[in-house]
Amino acid sequence: MERLLEVKDLQTSFFTYAGEVKAVDGVSFHVDQGEAIGIVGESGCGKSVTVQTVMRLIPTPPGKIVGGSITFLGKDIVNLSEKEMQAIRGKEMGMIFQDPMTSLNPVLTIGLQLTEVLKRHEGLSGQAANKRAVDLLELVGISNPESRLKQYPHQFSGGMRQRVMVAMALTCSPKLLIADEPTTALDVTIQAQILELMRDLKNKINTSIILITHDLGIVADLCSRVLVMYGGKIIEKGSVDDIYYNPQHPYTWGLLKSIPRLDASEKGKLVPIPGTPPDLLNPPKGCRFAPRCEHCMKLCTEQMPEYTAINDGHHVACWLQHPQAPKVAFEGRG
Amino acid sequence: MAVKEDITLNKEEVILEVKDLVKHFPMGGGFFGQGKKVVHAVNGINFKIKKGETLGLVGESGCGKSTAGRTIIRLYEPTSGQIFFEGQEVTNSSGDDLLNLRRKMQMIFQDPYASLNPRMTVGDIVGEGLDIHNLASGQARTDRICELLDVIGLNPEHANRFPHEFSGGQRQRIGIARVLSVNPRLIICDEPISALDVSIQAQIVNMLEELQEKMGLTYLFIAHDLSMVKHISHRIAVMYLGRIVELAESFELYKNPKHPYTQALLSAIPIPDPRVEASKTRIVVQGTVPSPIDPPSGCYFRTRCPHAKAVCAEQVPELKELGSGHVAACHLL
Numbered sequence: 001m002e003r004l005l006e007v008k009d010l011q012t013s014f015f016t017y018a019g020e021v022k023a024v025d026g027v028s029f030h031v032d033q034g035e036a037i038g039i040v041g042e043s044g045c046g047k048s049v050t051v052q053t054v055m056r057l058i059p060t061p062p063g064k065i066v067g068g069s070i071t072f073l074g075k076d077i078v079n080l081s082e083k084e085m086q087a088i089r090g091k092e093m094g095m096i097f098q099d100p101m102t103s104l105n106p107v108l109t110i111g112l113q114l115t116e117v118l119k120r121h122e123g124l125s126g127q128a129a130n131k132r133a134v135d136l137l138e139l140v141g142i143s144n145p146e147s148r149l150k151q152y153p154h155q156f157s158g159g160m161r162q163r164v165m166v167a168m169a170l171t172c173s174p175k176l177l178i179a180d181e182p183t184t185a186l187d188v189t190i191q192a193q194i195l196e197l198m199r200d201l202k203n204k205i206n207t208s209i210i211l212i213t214h215d216l217g218i219v220a221d222l223c224s225r226v227l228v229m230y231g232g233k234i235i236e237k238g239s240v241d242d243i244y245y246n247p248q249h250p251y252t253w254g255l256l257k258s259i260p261r262l263d264a265s266e267k268g269k270l271v272p273i274p275g276t277p278p279d280l281l282n283p284p285k286g287c288r289f290a291p292r293c294e295h296c297m298k299l300c301t302e303q304m305p306e307y308t309a310i311n312d313g314h315h316v317a318c319w320l321q322h323p324q325a326p327k328v329a330f331e332g333r334g
Numbered sequence: 335m336a337v338k339e340d341i342t343l344n345k346e347e348v349i350l351e352v353k354d355l356v357k358h359f360p361m362g363g364g365f366f367g368q369g370k371k372v373v374h375a376v377n378g379i380n381f382k383i384k385k386g387e388t389l390g391l392v393g394e395s396g397c398g399k400s401t402a403g404r405t406i407i408r409l410y411e412p413t414s415g416q417i418f419f420e421g422q423e424v425t426n427s428s429g430d431d432l433l434n435l436r437r438k439m440q441m442i443f444q445d446p447y448a449s450l451n452p453r454m455t456v457g458d459i460v461g462e463g464l465d466i467h468n469l470a471s472g473q474a475r476t477d478r479i480c481e482l483l484d485v486i487g488l489n490p491e492h493a494n495r496f497p498h499e500f501s502g503g504q505r506q507r508i509g510i511a512r513v514l515s516v517n518p519r520l521i522i523c524d525e526p527i528s529a530l531d532v533s534i535q536a537q538i539v540n541m542l543e544e545l546q547e548k549m550g551l552t553y554l555f556i557a558h559d560l561s562m563v564k565h566i567s568h569r570i571a572v573m574y575l576g577r578i579v580e581l582a583e584s585f586e587l588y589k590n591p592k593h594p595y596t597q598a599l600l601s602a603i604p605i606p607d608p609r610v611e612a613s614k615t616r617i618v619v620q621g622t623v624p625s626p627i628d629p630p631s632g633c634y635f636r637t638r639c640p641h642a643k644a645v646c647a648e649q650v651p652e653l654k655e656l657g658s659g660h661v662a663a664c665h666l667l
Contacts, residue, residue: 042531157622187394187558192602192618214532217561217604221611240608258536260565262588262603263610267565272536276501 002033004175004208005054010068012053015061021280023049025232026068031176036202036209038219038240040255041229042277047212050229051178054210055095056085073175091121094169098181100161104153110137110164111149117171136167140197159190166197173205180212195222216259220244225313228252231278231288238314246330248308248316251289253330287319295320295328348421349520349552350383350406350439355415357398357405361627374626375401377576378415380653383520388546388553390567390584392560392599396623398576399556400444403522406554407441408432419520437467440518444525446505450497456483456508457493463515482511486541503534510541520552528557539566560603564588569659572596575626575634578653582660592662595619595635633665641666 012024024046031037039047052058054070056077070077073092077085089095097103105113114136115129124132130149137145140163153161162182169177179198183191199222201207211223219226219240226243228236228251236249247253254273275292284290290300300319308321320328357376376398383389391399405412408424417425424435443449450459460479464470470478480490486507497505506526513521523542527535539562545551557563563570564584571581572595580593591597598619605611619638624630630637636646643665651663 042533159622187623188560188602189394189598189619190622192616193620195604196616196618215604216606217611220606220608221604244606244608254533256606258533259606260561261605261607262561262564262600263605263607264565265585270536270540270565272540273533274537276503276534277531 003030004033004073005031006069006071007050007054008069008071010050010053010070011066012049012058012063013066014063016281019281022066022232022283023063023280024053025283027229027232027234028068029227029234029237031208031210033175033208034202034206035225036198036211036223037225037227038223039210039212039227039229040214040216040219042214044277044280045229046232047229048180051095051180051210051212055089055093055178056080056082057095087121090117090174091172092174093176093178094171094174096162096165096169096177096179096182099185100158100165101185103165104161106153109150109152110156114149114164114168114171117168121172132171133167136171137164139170140164140167141193142167159186159193162186162190162194163197166194170201170207174207176208176210177201178210178212181214182211183218184213184215191218198222216244216255228255231283232280233288233317235289235318236314236316238310238316242310242314246310246314248310248314248321248330249289249318250293250295250320250328254292256330287317295326297325347384348382349385349419350554351416351418352379352381352402352406353416353418354378354380355402355405355417356413357401357410358413371627374576374629376405377629379571379573379576379578381571381578381581383552383554385519385552386546386550387568388555388566390563390570391554391556391573392558392563392570393573394558394599394623396575396626397573398626399558399573400524401576402573403441403524403554403556407436407439407522409441433467437463437516438518439520439522440513440516441522441524442506442509442513442526445529446502446509447529449509450505452497455494455496456488456500459497459508460493460511460515463512467516469516478515482515485514485545486511501534502530503537506530506538507541510538510545514545514549517549518551520554522554522556524556525558526555527562528559535562542566560599572599575623575629577634577663579635579664580660580662581653582662583658586658586660590660592656592660592667593635593664594639594641594666596662633663 008028010024010027014021014023027050041047053065065078111133114133118124118129118132133149134145137148142148142163183194202209223240225239227234230251236252257271258273260270273292278284278288286302287300287305290296297319305317305319307315307317309315319325355376356378359373359375361371379402393399404410406417416423427435457479460482461475464475479493483490483492527538555566567584570584570587571578574595580596591600598617601617621638624637632648633646633651636642645665651665653661653663654667655661
């Protein structure tokens with residue numbers, strides 16, 4: 001499989017009056033052609049900043065890419081100019097944002113917003129662009145596309161708007177689709193429709209997908225690999241089977257044990273993760289998760305753990321993997 | 335649309351009964367009020383809640399579940415129908431009666447950022463109920479506030495701080511302390527966890543369960559997250575466009591959903607287990623929820639239902655008893 005995106009040791013910080021916030025702190029991952037990866041974690045763990053950095057959408061200042069490299073289609077894009085980025089954004093990389101209510105321009109028709117991309121990147125003229133826009137709306141399952149093109153965003157429901165966003169992200173058949181919580185604002189039946197649509201795209205036109213979500217169910221449904229982020233770092237990554245059936249990091253355990261399963265046959269007790277996510281202005285010195293971790297050792301509060309490879313693609317950053325550490329196994333839900 | 339008398343529910347055990355509750359919101363416009371449009375938010379719902387149980391009320395956004403909760407606690411005046419609390423009709427209570435009702439019936443709101451007054455200290459927020467109902471003053475009031483903060487896992491020193499100093503989960507705890515201050519019997523929880531992070535949701539849900547056990551509370555738990563509702567509730571009512579389409583014990587509802595909407599809703603929820611997901615056949619219902627201003631005739635779900643027949647457009651389906659308290663409203667049953 002062709003390597004589409006390779007991110008190495010990426011660091012993005014925000015320089016605020018209170019000090020430097022290391023929102024993304026040494027993140028490395030890759031995306032191959034035609035695969036879907038999921039990024040999970042709580043709010044404020046750096047998921048969105050990671051992909052916004054990849055899209056080079058971080059407002060500068062206060063944000064800044066402090067270090068690392070992003071190789072997209074064999075080219076390092078960290079130092080590209082805004083103009084060069086604009087040629088990639090929308091054409092090679094498409095993005096779906098979380099909130100379909102605010103990411104469309106309310107005073108422009110859907111048609112105008114859709115054809116803008118086509119005119120810009122494909123150099124299509126009015127008529128040809130319109131025809132493509134109709135095809136796209138059809139692809140994402142919007143009926144009466146011709147008349148819908150003349151309508152404004154407020155005439156669309158939430159799910160329909162998110163479909164328009166998907167259509168827009170797909171206008172130039174991007175190689176990489178970045179979806180930042182694409183269904184969080186939607187109802188479950190509509191969520192199922194959007195997920196079905198994304199799965200179709202992956203299978204039919206071989207689009208790669210980076211899916212950001214806090215819902216472990218959606219990841220299990222769509223993705224083949226998962227990155228678990230906490231406090232600006234990837235603390236565990238692996239295939240969905242690795243993460244769901246053989247998780248190694250106590251935070252991943254915590255995530256899996258704190259959600260109820262709809263298909264549970266009896267009522268188990270939820271095991272919450274105590275405490276709250278770390279303040280990235282003053283992150284803990286050692287492992288970011290140490291203050292909330294029930295297996296915390298002295299070493300954890302002093303030194304950041306290195307990655308340990310469990311198998312080929314499964315890596316975890318936890319001191320429990322150290323040969324001298326006590327053996328603790330994932331017990332599943334109580 | 336009357337539910338047949340449920341034999342499993344003993345009269346004394348019932349804490350809340352809702353009969354044919356309707357809430358319509360008039361919309362502006364129309365010539366001298368003629369042809370005025372009406373939002374049919376709640377369209378005749380019936381249910382009972384037993385003492386000490388949790389009844390989950392689920393449905394998609396706009397199905398009227400929050401309106402139902404707010405009408406029951408009389409934040410909205412019901413258009414028609416009756417509400418009985420501990421055997422007494424409270425549909426039209428006012429003045430002291432209403433004040434008294436609100437002491438026994440309290441509400442936890444969805445947004446922990448918007449539901450706490452930013453200019454009041456946590457102590458005053460929690461103590462406000464005590465003042466309004468004249469339950470405690472002076473040292474007794476301070477002691478009670480400290481006790482309540484302790485119950486929800488905050489320090490007594492937090493009483494002098496303001497809401498903005500707390501995280502979302504902590505604010506929701508403060509909201510719960512405020513509710514507990516007046517010793518209510520029934521708490522209406524309106525999406526109490528949907529604004530919180532996953533790891534924090536479990537903290538709040540576990541706390542609600544412990545409080546229920548300790549204080550014998552009854553909950554009406556309104557939410558759209560069916561996995562969480564199934565976890566916390568004893569029985570679940572599924573709403574669609576202002577009507578209850580199915581009501582059953584939570585495990586029964588999951589194992590044996592009868593209404594096509596419940597079936598679609600359950601199958602739409604992704605389960606955090608890749609192998610289960612890979613082997614699952616999903617029912618994807620097409621289209622979106624119709625507008626409550628102009629709902630379809632007959633069964634409201636027929637426009638999206640894969641099994642719709644002619645009769646569905648003509649008649650409103652009644653809730654049918656399917657054994658052991660399981661009821662569903664569908665012509666095809």
